[in-house]
Amino acid sequence: MSAIETKSAGDDILADLNRAFSAFKETNDERLTQLENRFGADVVTEEKLARIDQALDDTKSRLDRLALDMSRPRIGGKIVDDHSGREHKSAFNHYMRSGEASGLKALEAKALSRGSGPDGGYLVPLP
Numbered sequence: 001m002s003a004i005e006t007k008s009a010g011d012d013i014l015a016d017l018n019r020a021f022s023a024f025k026e027t028n029d030e031r032l033t034q035l036e037n038r039f040g041a042d043v044v045t046e047e048k049l050a051r052i053d054q055a056l057d058d059t060k061s062r063l064d065r066l067a068l069d070m071s072r073p074r075i076g077g078k079i080v081d082d083h084s085g086r087e088h089k090s091a092f093n094h095y096m097r098s099g100e101a102s103g104l105k106a107l108e109a110k111a112l113s114r115g116s117g118p119d120g121g122y123l124v125p126l127p
Helices: 003-036 041-070 085-099 103-110
Strands: none
Touching: 003 041, 085 103
16 A cells, blocks of 8 residues: 555545544434433434444544554565765754754765765865
8 A cells, every 4th residue: 555545545534533423422412411301311322322333443443454554664665774865864954943054065075075986086176
C-alpha cells in the first residue's frame, strides 16, 4: 500500500469513526433521556445502541490495523543512512532559524572539492 493510499484509507476510516460516534452519541442521549423519565429503556433503542457500538469497535479495529501497517518497515526497500543529507538538513535548519549561512557554505565547498581526491578536488587553486 503506497503512502497516498494509506493516507486516503486513514481519512475514510476516520470519517467512518466520526459518523459512527455521532450516531452513538445521539442514540445514547436518547436512551439516557428515556431512563431519566423513569421509563424503561426502549428495546429498539438498546438494539440500535448495540449495533452502533459494534460498528465503533469494528472501525477502531480497522484504524488500529492501519496504524500497525503504517508502522511496519517496508519489505525490499533499502534503508539509506545518508550522513551528508543529515548534515545538509541540519545546516539548512540552522540557516533558516538564524540566518547564518556558514554551515551551508562549508557544505558547498566540500561538495565542490570532491571528485578528484589525490589532486585536492577540481576547484582547488594551484599555487
